[in-house]
Amino acid sequence: MKADRIHNFNAGPAALPLPVLEEIQESFLNFAGSGMSVTEISHRSKWFDDVINDAIARVKRILKLNDRYQVLFLQGGASMQFCMVPMNLMGDGDSADYVNTGTWSTKAIKEARIQGKSINVVASSEDRNFSYIPRAIPFNAGAAYAHITSNNTIKGTQWAQFPDTGGVPIVSDMSSDIFSRPLEMEKFGLIYAGAQKNMGPAGVCLAIIRDDMLARTPEGVPSMLRYSTYAEKNSMYNTPPCFAIYTVQLVLKWLEETIGGLDKMEALNRKKAGLLYDYMDQSDFYRATAERESRSLMNVTFRLPDEDLEKTFVAEALENGLGGLKGHRSVGGCRASIYNPTPLAAVAALVDFMKTFERKNG
């Protein structure tokens, strides 16, 4: 840990790799010899073309995308995608399947229904407080798509495997676990992800879309809400969020060149999460809240014996340089978000602190 920096377990915006932050800082007054800050260069310049094209090339390489997929950078976060997905992918008379695994799925369903779209909630884990990922889901063969949330930040659950939909394209919100593990891309028609957890700062949303999805948009959808507008203009129909895309580019470079790609990233993520879950599983003091086979490798949610202890835990952790451990305000408890950029050393430091805290208060 750099002298005055903390270990950051925020759920998003979240920690970024220190070498990425250092590179941004270093070049902030003069980007790539342009004599301008990266925030001051034109998005129509060779400098920015190099940034966005490198970012797109890295997404394609990292996820091993074939030519049917396009990589887009949008604005408005995953929340804007909740409305853009049904607006673009459903024609008259279509219906779509949604799996409800918590707050974000619920919002996605709501935004489809606001538009009068026909939505079938084919599975939900609400019966056990969204503590698990449903199995054996009766997807409809004729659905326009099957929408899932791959990782649920608030309840700390994650799809370990992606479901068999019988050929219906999966649309997945992957805001909180994109690039955390390899993907079988052929299952997906569209993946979208706000950047501010696994790949960058808030203010840009990545979308990876298959050609047949791009062609679906009905008449009457405004330009900025059509995926094809971004696909046809390399995400530069209008001025894109340049700084956020630049940061994503650097994080992807770090993922490829420092970590070594998705297989290694997944192994490291399993190791990090394993440290926490293994410790909690042998403790009577801490209790992981998600059901075991649905546990998230990204957001480790847990409880202490009572709420007062949880408050003390969060406060003392911060005094010890461990920040962002409070659970989401809608559920309480504690949460350690350990996305790609969180180093193993940060998780080890957290487990050490948890042991000390248990000894003192257990």
Added chain:
Amino acid sequence: MKADRIHNFNAGPAALPLPVLEEIQESFLNFAGSGMSVTEISHRSKWFDDVINDAIARVKRILKLNDRYQVLFLQGGASMQFCMVPMNLMGDGDSADYVNTGTWSTKAIKEARIQGKSINVVASSEDRNFSYIPRAIPFNAGAAYAHITSNNTIKGTQWAQFPDTGGVPIVSDMSSDIFSRPLEMEKFGLIYAGAQKNMGPAGVCLAIIRDDMLARTPEGVPSMLRYSTYAEKNSMYNTPPCFAIYTVQLVLKWLEETIGGLDKMEALNRKKAGLLYDYMDQSDFYRATAERESRSLMNVTFRLPDEDLEKTFVAEALENGLGGLKGHRSVGGCRASIYNPTPLAAVAALVDFMKTFERKNG
């Protein structure tokens, strides 16, 4: 000019005040003692609350807004506003007036029509290649609003005074001249502005909206496309573009505390533009393209005797540390964008270079 930085005349993204860039750089690894980068702090933290609340308070102070106006931060740039404005402000049976003063107005009109809205183009300057701002416009008394583009970056024209619409609220795209001069706010129902010209980096759009406009949105509009969603949640219904808002905050602080507010900003802007126009008016070599009474104080568009000379001019200027002087690709020629952050010294350096170039080539 800092040793290795150029004078930046880009049309947007554009120059930012050097002290702002230096403050961002300085604190980039540890924001406000948080131990985190500003890109890593939670948008639900006290640190970010302070940022966004200060930015909003400054907007209100700088523009002397009364309590009827709310300050919102959105994403998608002005282009997203082209669709959100008619989507939110027009009910069934409404029609709206638009004035067409060039590329951006044309796009605003197009995005309203895509949605099937009833639009009257009550004036246009297309007859003389958008080189002027129309006068004596027959606004319709019953219009839902009157839409104008206050400054036209491509053709270099600007509304010197805002029109009398007979009480119809003006909706104005002010992306390229917001905060460049005081405004009679009572004329406006809604102002919107992408940040990347006068107030920050690309990736955030400011909207200032009057309460009666907020109440108009019809049913069926998705949450992220409703102004009220942002108004009700202090622009934090979902994760906002934190870094871009932070930069806007610092630019507004610079505008208030270093420049001294809008009266002083306008005086400086008039002085900067005056240097360029006065020089060109006595030259037979350079020709300002906008009609005199419609000239922009922000984007000074001009031609040289022929296109080869224009190419040489742009190239030699860059060799002399003066960047971004090429005209928009749709119109050619030259353009010096001299937004708020561009210092007088940069404009003086440009005029010096223009004189030398004229002597050599005139």
